[in-house]
Amino acid sequence: MQVGWGKRIQQAVMTGVSYMIPFVAAGGLLIALGFAVGGYDVAFVSNDVALNYSLWNLPDAQTYMSGGVEMTTSASGLALYIGALLASLGGWGMGFLVAALSGYIAFGLAGRPGIAPGFIGGALSVAIGAGFIGGLVTGILAGLVALWLTSLKPPRWLAGLMPVVIIPLLTTMLVGLLMLLLLGRPLAAAMTGLQDWLTGMTGASAVLLGIILGLMMCFDLGGPVNKAAYLFATAGLSQGTEASWMIMATVMAAGMVPPLAMALSTTVRRNLYTPAEQENGTTAWLLGAAFISEGAIPFAAADPLRVIPSMMAGGAVTGALCMALGVGSKAPHGGLFVFFAIDPFWGFVVSIIAGTLVAALLVTVLKQIGANKKKAVAAAA
Structure with missing residues (x-):
């Protein structure tokens, strides 16, 4: 039985969410462990401490700005350093969240040719402030465009390059330009409005x-x-x-x-x-x-x-x-x-x-x- 487009897109989104969850679980739990070891305020200084200190050069309590007020971290020394390492690892892991969602939605629709355009579209969504709403859109767009391109019948000499070079290149260019020229700002505004409402x-x-x-x-x-x-x-x-x-x-x-x-x-x-x-x-x-x-x-x-x-x-x-x-x-x-x-x-x-x-x-x-x-x-x- 032929599956309708609505069902196919729904299945692709479920694929994207399923593949995204390990990034969320690993990143989120590492951040939580970092908070447990270094205190909840470790998030304000984690990257700086992780990159500029070591086990042989442990940090003192660090200062940071919160709401225009200078604050000092509750932890210092080894606890702050280990907490910062864990929180930084988790933060870098969570940074892949939208890209993974978008990339694997595209993969769910178009297979391997959709992965690169989907990931790049998701990263672009984060860069322009469109967040996970933009990631959903870029994943679906990249998957549909890549799927359409895979249906074309190129000359035999070009067929081998299609899934590896041509389709990812054309799909990334098309989806990226659509986001930068047309869709990015409205989606970013929608995401900002949602965040303001939640806040x-x-x-x-x-x-x-x-x-x-x-x-x-x-x-x-x-x-x-x-x-x-x-x-x-x-x-x-x-x-x-x-x-x-x-x-x-x-x-x-x-x-x-x-x-x-x-x-x-x-x-x-x-x-x-x-x-x-x-x-x-x-x-x-x-x-x-x-x-x-x-x-x-x-x-x-x-x-x-x-x-x-x-x-x-x-x-x-x-x-x-x-x-x-x-x-x-x-x-x-x-x-x-x-x-x-x-x-x-x-x-x-x-x-x-x-x-x-x-x-x-x-x-x-x-x-x-x-x-x-x-x-x-x-x-x-």
Whole structure:
């Protein structure tokens, strides 16, 4: 069956997100470790310390400017140096985020000829301020242009050069010129507007965004909607703002709810589940604690009409509480295991517990109602 263009582009975006996640995980967790060792203010001096000091020339406490005020780092010596090394490595890794997203979207559409134009387009998006929105656009454009060029029938003497030289050259030139001449500034303005809106979030607007993100994270448990929310959160981490950290914490906390809720439900009412589901429930405790939403997929696949709405309700509660309590996460993954990068951690835990209880209660009640109906039908028969 021929796959439509909408589906192909969606699959390519999912490919880009999947290949981007290792960059996010490695870079984000290295930054979080750098904060744990060198203090959260190490980010202001990390590159300077990493490049200008050594194990034989350890730095004293460093000064930096924040909000027009001169500040001094909380750490010094070996702690500051190691923290700066880790934070710098993480920052350089996160610098590939948009380029990897764009490059692998193009790869998902056009294969190998799309990789270079996609990566270059993503790097250009960062340079002109278009961010991950620009990366999505350049990835799709590069993939479509490269795919069209691969469909051409060149002379035999030129065919060998097409995928290696001609297609990457022409695609990069076309996408790059489109971004620089036409699309770059509007996309950069859109990205700036989005960042300003997020930075200005307070009160009800922040809670509403938390509810929306919570619903998205629990809708398809690792599918396109879940990945879109996760991409939104991780792409914002590179901005290093309070709002971006709050969004990351909200997404991570809400994504932990489904496996934890199913684990709790299978523990409390084991008779409502098959032996295989009971075993999956035991595993789901660890998966949920580590922010692996896919731990709830077996339950959702077996009973989507009861499980998915229940998980979405729990995710919405967790998302709203995370925003209301001002919880922020400087780590993009890891769940409870990156506690050192979450502040306030108690707010993170309270939000997860509340959402887990709501989701577990709802799914248990719905399954009990279903079981009662089956018993009534069997008795009547």
